[in-house]
Amino acid sequence: MVVRMRVNRSKTGKRRSHHALVAGRLITCECGAKRQNHRACPSCGKYNGRVTVDVVARAQRDAARAKRREKAMRESGQVSALDKVADTDKEKSTT
Template structure:
């Protein structure tokens, strides 16, 4: 098994870790209500995906 002969410097460690960035979440618009939603996920606003309605996907926090 390979073992490093020297300690990795801070600049090498930090430059290697600089590439680990979080990618922004991709958003598309819902074809039914034009609300932003994630692709391949049911719309949280109207609850539709691929022409079907899913009641479990709708937001319930603003409902009375």
């Protein structure tokens, strides 16, 4: 590298001084779970003292979606990850 192109350590350090990552702050929700600032609680769905997310309905919707996806995979002939785990457990128990 040519000397005029070289960047010394102090210049590199000054440039990189703003590259630091800061850990996100966590606060304790009314329900006792940890959550990020300015976000709804993932366990109870409250934000600023009000329920903003229906956690039970979301869990039911996610379960139904997973069930539909599992059914579609079985109908198409693909083996799901659960079947693979069950097969390996059976092999371990027989040996």
